Amino acid sequence: MYSYICLMNSLTEENYLKAIYSLSADRGTVNVNDLSKRLDIRMPTVTSMMKKLAERKLVRYEKYKPVSLTPKGEKAAMYVVRKHRLTEMFLVEIMGFGWEEVHDIAEQIEHVKSAEFFRKMDELLGHPSFDPHGSPIPDPEGNIRRDPLPALSECREGEKVSLSAVSDSSSEFLTFLNSRRLSLGTEINILSIEPFDGSMMLSYDGTSGQVFSKVVCDKLLVGRKEK
Amino acid sequence: MYSYICLMNSLTEENYLKAIYSLSADRGTVNVNDLSKRLDIRMPTVTSMMKKLAERKLVRYEKYKPVSLTPKGEKAAMYVVRKHRLTEMFLVEIMGFGWEEVHDIAEQIEHVKSAEFFRKMDELLGHPSFDPHGSPIPDPEGNIRRDPLPALSECREGEKVSLSAVSDSSSEFLTFLNSRRLSLGTEINILSIEPFDGSMMLSYDGTSGQVFSKVVCDKLLVGRKEK
DNA sequence: TTACAAAGTTAGATTAATCTAACAAATATT
């Protein structure tokens, strides 16, 4: 186990690999432009990094075509994702941070070069399956649970759902959710949907009727209770 | 408090500042050559970094003279030392690492950009005063307890002392101490000293008579029990 | 089908941090 710790990638390479993984989670491939926007790095820089990663057999790259991870690149990416999510869980569960505070710190700690460090985290947390934002944590072999959750915005009036994950871990978004007393596991009733802008009126935790914009409902991933 | 978190130094600069601090702990100044050896970086590189740090008012530097920290540089250095030692303590006390495993990991984590992260560590540890190797942890204002401990090798035959700190935190040295069942707080009797090579015969924890070379005894810092 | 916009590449510059080679200053040894 931990067979991928022998791959030594720089902090920068790890960030690229993670970005490619997360952007391609659905479509399977990613454009240079997507990466450029996600990482806030100009396109020529991304192009040259793709050449470098292709050289190292971590990504498939051909001029003017979208890029994708090779099996080796995927494994490396999954390990970075594992380290990131374990760290977030550690920061929340062991250190007492709020879920809105951990992403930026994890973004740094995920690059620590010590397999033992992450192994200890995993052990202390009792081998968790999900991070504080509801995302699955890849196992030590790089396998990840892949059951894509529907967004709240895709649900219908009258449905009862529970908040299972969020697709935005930014401090701003999560602080907003905190202010509305929304957290993972909250049971939500969809009272009504405004056809004009897709905003939803919800009740949860005994609240009467809170309105959430579609922008927000797109980021709330839910488990369906009854259809 | 935490007034120095506004100073933003790169990982590299932080390592230089910490090295200058630790080398000058006794003499007060450091040569370019000392730094070069400590950091395993060639002298011309050190020279140019000294110019850069002098530019930023963190060190005093004049051609061909030893360098020293300015008050600003000293404060920055103390904060890095604080982060390093808090991290080592955290790794041992909270995460269950051995004292021989933590230095290299702390060397990386000390550069995490998040004052809150280190504040949480400090809180969880109950504001510790010493790290796992017996070195004092600077307070949030950068003040550090400065009572230099004598090395075991400076003590005399018949003295009873207790192991208070080690001046070498390398995995190799500490693994050696582990193999001899020596840890901080151990009460030691100096049975005899070999004049030829300065090696010492000690008894502790009910052992009969263990011999330690001067190289080792130089690195064991002790508190005197009786004279 | 031509024209325009978006996406991507190439070329060349920049920055931080490092290096080697050559030279200069300071210090130690004879």
Place this chain on the structure above:
DNA sequence: AATATTTGTTAGATTAATCTAACTTTGTAA
């Protein structure tokens, strides 16, 4: 005092990661 050794600096090259400006390819819309 002369010489040798150690220490330190200068100059210039290198590497990783980034950028801008200019150009090319691809895809879309007139």
